[in-house]
Amino acid sequence: xxxITIEHIAKVYQVGMEEVHALRDVSLRIDKNEYVAIMGxxxxxxxxxxxxxxxxxxxxxxxxxxxxxxxxxxxxxELATIRNKEIGFVFQxxxxxxxxxxxxxxxxxxxxxxxxxxxxxxxxxxxxxSVGLADRMHHKPNELSGGxxxxxxxxxxxxxxxxxxxxxxxxxxxxxKTGEDIMLLFNEIFEQGNTIIxxxxxxxxxxxxxxxxxxxxxxIESDENVSDRFIPGKKVSVD
Amino acid sequence: xxxxLFELKEGLIISLKAIRSNKxxxxxxxxxxxxxxxxxxxxxxxxxxxxxxFQTGVASLGSDNLYIDKWAWFDNDIPWWELxxxxxxxxxxxxxxxxxxxxxxAAAPSAGTNRTIKYEDxxxxxxxxxxxxxxxxxxxxxxxxxxxxxxxxxxxxxxxVCVLGSEVNNKLFPLGNGLGNNVKIGGRKFKVVGILEExxxxxxxxxxxxxxxxxxxxxxxxxxxxxxxxxxxxxVRAPNSQMVEAVKEEAIGIMRRxxxxxxxxxxxxxxxxxxxxxxxxxxxIGVIQVAGLVITGLALFVGAIGIMNIMFVSVxxxxxxxxxxxxxxxxxxxxxxxxxxxxxxxxxxxxxIGLFLAMITSMIIAQMDFPSKITPDSVILAIMxxxxxxxxxxxxxxxxxxxxxxxxxxxxE
Ligand SMILES: Nc1ncnc2c1ncn2[C@@H]1O[C@H](COP(=O)(O)OP(=O)(O)OP(=O)(O)O)[C@@H](O)[C@H]1O
Ligand SMILES: [Mg+2]
Numbered sequence: 097x098x099x100i101t102i103e104h105i106a107k108v109y110q111v112g113m114e115e116v117h118a119l120r121d122v123s124l125r126i127d128k129n130e131y132v133a134i135m136g137x138x139x140x141x142x143x144x145x146x147x148x149x150x151x152x153x154x155x156x157x158x159x160x161x162x163x164x165x166x167x168x169x170x171x172x173x174e175l176a177t178i179r180n181k182e183i184g185f186v187f188q189x190x191x192x193x194x195x196x197x198x199x200x201x202x203x204x205x206x207x208x209x210x211x212x213x214x215x216x217x218x219x220x221x222x223x224x225x226s227v228g229l230a231d232r233m234h235h236k237p238n239e240l241s242g243g244x245x246x247x248x249x250x251x252x253x254x255x256x257x258x259x260x261x262x263x264x265x266x267x268x269x270x271x272x273k274t275g276e277d278i279m280l281l282f283n284e285i286f287e288q289g290n291t292i293i294x295x296x297x298x299x300x301x302x303x304x305x306x307x308x309x310x311x312x313x314x315x316i317e318s319d320e321n322v323s324d325r326f327i328p329g330k331k332v333s334v335d
Numbered sequence: 336x337x338x339x340l341f342e343l344k345e346g347l348i349i350s351l352k353a354i355r356s357n358k359x360x361x362x363x364x365x366x367x368x369x370x371x372x373x374x375x376x377x378x379x380x381x382x383x384x385x386x387x388x389f390q391t392g393v394a395s396l397g398s399d400n401l402y403i404d405k406w407a408w409f410d411n412d413i414p415w416w417e418l419x420x421x422x423x424x425x426x427x428x429x430x431x432x433x434x435x436x437x438x439x440x441a442a443a444p445s446a447g448t449n450r451t452i453k454y455e456d457x458x459x460x461x462x463x464x465x466x467x468x469x470x471x472x473x474x475x476x477x478x479x480x481x482x483x484x485x486x487x488x489x490x491x492x493x494x495x496v497c498v499l500g501s502e503v504n505n506k507l508f509p510l511g512n513g514l515g516n517n518v519k520i521g522g523r524k525f526k527v528v529g530i531l532e533e534x535x536x537x538x539x540x541x542x543x544x545x546x547x548x549x550x551x552x553x554x555x556x557x558x559x560x561x562x563x564x565x566x567x568x569x570x571v572r573a574p575n576s577q578m579v580e581a582v583k584e585e586a587i588g589i590m591r592r593x594x595x596x597x598x599x600x601x602x603x604x605x606x607x608x609x610x611x612x613x614x615x616x617x618x619x620i621g622v623i624q625v626a627g628l629v630i631t632g633l634a635l636f637v638g639a640i641g642i643m644n645i646m647f648v649s650v651x652x653x654x655x656x657x658x659x660x661x662x663x664x665x666x667x668x669x670x671x672x673x674x675x676x677x678x679x680x681x682x683x684x685x686x687x688i689g690l691f692l693a694m695i696t697s698m699i700i701a702q703m704d705f706p707s708k709i710t711p712d713s714v715i716l717a718i719m720x721x722x723x724x725x726x727x728x729x730x731x732x733x734x735x736x737x738x739x740x741x742x743x744x745x746x747x748e
Contacts, residue, residue, distance in 0.1 A: 152662060152741045172667050180664020191659045191745065195356055207345050208664040252663065 098163075099259055099291055100126040100149060105158035107144050107314075118144040119155070120314035126260075131286045132293045133302035136311035142295045143264055145311065149293065150183050150262045151175045163259065180208050184253025186263035186294075190245040192237040198224060198248045199233040205256045223251040227281060243274035250281060254290075261285065263294040267301055279304050343672065350677030353649070354684070364645045365685025367638020368724060371631050372689030372717045377696050378627025379713050382620050384700075388535065389616050393609055395534040395544055397475050399576050400609065401583055403432070403569035403590060407605035409615055421603040423566035426552075428593050432569060435589045438582045440574045441473035444552055444567045448559045450521035452548060454507040462503055463547045464520060466555030467570070474572040477544055480504075481514045482529030485551055489528070493553025497525040501533040502545040523558050525550060542612075579608075635720070638685070639728035646678050646732035657736050658744030671737035678729025679722055686721025690714060 107119040119141045126132060134142050147153040148160065151167055154175075160167040162178060170178070179185075192201045202220035211219070224233055227247040237245050246266060253261050263282070267275030275298075283304055286292050294305065302308050303322070310317040354361050405421050407413050429444040436442065445467040451460045465471075468491075472484040485496045497520065504513050513527050534544045556562040573582040583606050590604050650657070657670060665673075694709050 147742050150662075152745075176661065176664050176666040176669075179662060185662050187745070191655070191662070193656060193659060195352065204660070205663040208660075208666070208669060256664075 097128040098125060099128055100124065101159075101161040102148070102155075103159040105145075105148060105155045105160065107141070107148065107153070108156045117314050119148070122158075122311075122314070122316055124309070124316070124319075126291065126293065128259075128291055129286075129289055130291055130293075131304070131306045133305035133308045134293065134295045134311060135297070135299075135302055135308060136317070138297075140311040141314040142311055144314075146262055146264045146293070146295055149260075150185055151178045152185075176208075180205055181256060182259045184256065184258040184261040186246070186249050186253050186261065186266045188265040188268040190237070190242075190249045190269070192245060192248055192252075194237050197234045197236050198229060198240070198251075201237070201248055202252045202255050205252060209256060219255055220251070223255040224248070226254065227251045241274075242270050243277060246270065246274075246278055247281065250278075250285070254285065260291045260293065263292065265295050265297070267296065267298070275301065343676065346669070346672045346676040347680065349673050350680045353653075353677055354681055357649075360645065361681055361684070362688075364641050365638065365681055365688065367634050367636075367641050368682050368685030368721055369638075369689040369692065371634035371638050371724070372686045372721055373692045373696070374627055374630040374634060375720055376690060376693035376709070376713045376717050378623060378631065379716060380693065380697055380700075380709065381623055381627075383710070385616060385620055385623070389613070391535050392542065393612075395476050395478075396542065396609070397572055398609060399573040399579050400474060401571040401573065401579065401586060402607040403571060403586055404605050404607055405566040405603075406607075408607045409612065413605075418605075422594065423564075424569065424604060426562065426567065428590070429567060429569050431593045432586070432589050435592070436571075436582075436585060438573065438578060438585050440572045441470050442569060442571045443468045443471035443474050445471065445570055446552055446555045446560065446565055446567045448555060450559065452503065452507065453519040454513075454516065457507050459503055459506045462520075464555070464559070465547050465549050466552035466559075467549055468552060471549065471570060474570045475544075477534065478532045480530045480532045482527070484529055484549070490551045493551050493557065495523060495525045495554060496528045496551065498529040498531065498549040499527055500531050500543070500545045500547045503548055504530045520548065520550065521559060523554070525554075583608075631720075635724055638682075639724050642678055642681060642725065642728040643731060645681075646674060646729050647735070649677070650674060650732045650736040653736075654739065654744045654747040657739050658741050658747065661739070661741035662745060667737040670739075671733045674733030674736050675726055675729045678733070679725030682721040682725030682728070683718065686717045689721070690717040693717070 101124075103123045105119055105122045106117070109116040109118055122141075122145065134145065136142050144153070148155055151162070151170075152175075154160075154170075155168060158168065162182065165174075165178065167175070167178065185191075193204070196204075199217070199220050202223050203216045206216040206219060221230075221233060224230060227250050229244060229247050229251065232240060232244060232248075235244075237248070240248065250266075253263075261282075266282070267278050270278060279301060282292055282294065292305075294301075296302050306321060307319070308322050309319045402408070403424065405424050406418055426444060429442075433442055445465050447463055447465045449461045450464050451458055452462045452464075469485055469487045469489070477484075480501065482498070484498055485494070488494075489496050497518065499507070499513060499518075507513060507518060508516070513530055515527060517524050517526050519525070531544055552567075556565070571582060571586060573579045586606055587602065591602065594603055596603065660670065690709075690713075693713070697709055
């Protein structure tokens, strides 16, 4: 099933008198239960693309369909709802609320989804358990290691059962051992039937993915299936 | 609807957390609100106190009364020199009025002076001594703690007897053993035949029976002021409030006759009413109101600016938090609500502190015999004032926050 379709997306930033073409002409389809890595040199537009896919930003031109919704036409409110219900974000810098404990951080998307306190607590606790942090629920971010913080962020991304998980350099702030642990967690999440797109600079991180899209200067340079490590019975189609 | 309530509740929880993590800054910011709410509550308290005191005063003096006097108490239309040049009102005028008047329930003359009153080593200075007749009590609603008013015999005979107001009595006879004792008024001996109950109307000033002493009027003329130089007041009570106008008309007619005025001459006397006192009181209340509103307005204005400022700072500081919240699904209006409720909550806390201080002020004032009490509506007033200030001053910062771009704010360092 098709989740994301973008056609001829461009994003132009105006910096003073100058126009920065972060994305020039990008078309892409991503199906359910794909595991995609986006690579490319610094400044090639990876984060811009991710923000677009994550409905944090809207393209300057082009078409973006998320499932059956035309995202390019949406207002702030509708974008917020899509982000809340359909998308799970994982950031390089974790982006947890520093003054709230792990449980409350994971609860947050459920608050905005309008879910009652009792159910929220239960689901957040379950999500934390699934990332191996059952014993850290009441720790604040500064009482957790980098890897643990990223696990909290992953739990927060998972807790709403989104259609897709987006991770922009999720291991960028971690040492390689911890990064590898996080990638194993992503693998697990993928194997449970989730769809994952992640941005990385590291080949060995990208190797976990089934499909690698390389960007250069705001254009797709290559887009290839690199692995046959699919779950048997699940077909992944690539244009 | 349910969703809005839910968001409101979550917004309140979030804002409480935010305020708690910045306690000192929060309290400092609300100083203006504290003062503003304090001022508005104390002001309403004071006004209510004055008003109540006035009501009890009117009640004790009788509300259906007229006072025929040389002076116009509250009327500023007549030039002062005309008033001064009027003939004094004398006991004869009073006697002839009583002869001719058919409508009043009661009428009594009165002449006041301020004297020191002593009992043994205790003394009270500058007490308002009212000379009058036994009929005076029938023109008022005064009630007695002990004893009685002086009777006709004592009045006519100009006996040296007196009736003490409650406060005078408390000062001279803290033990309550005044009745039957002799006090000295301006050096003359008077026997206490009655002690009034507390009437509790400080606002009436010299009129406050609590601070007055009553003696037969003959004594005033005999000992304190020559009748020739002293104009008296004729206290007249109408049978009921509907009759007040008729009694007044009658009084004007009689007094013109008694004073021998020609048809084209102006009245050389005034008929005073407590309504006049009311305008006087209202002027006082007006002054308090203006002062209170100015203080309140200024404090709230300064407070609102402070709150707005701190909220802008808070929004700026928490740019990244706003980005995070938006990234995981907070709508613009959710963010708007979060910051408005934070600001409202901040002001509400200030409001409660102000209210608390106002309560303490009220207790202190109550110690000084100034009637004041916190009533539910002053609590509601305090809450409303601080909530409105909070919402208004929080709106601009909250709006800025709600309009922040999620990507930019996530990138904010
Ligand atoms: N808000 C912005 N304003 C102006 N220019 C921007 C903005 N965001 C990104 N750009 C520009 O767009 C281009 C792409 O940026 P982007 O962040 O997508 O790169 P990236 O591939 O994620 O790089 P990195 O690997 O360093 O994270 C860059 O040239 C960058 O300077
Ligand atoms: Mg990037």
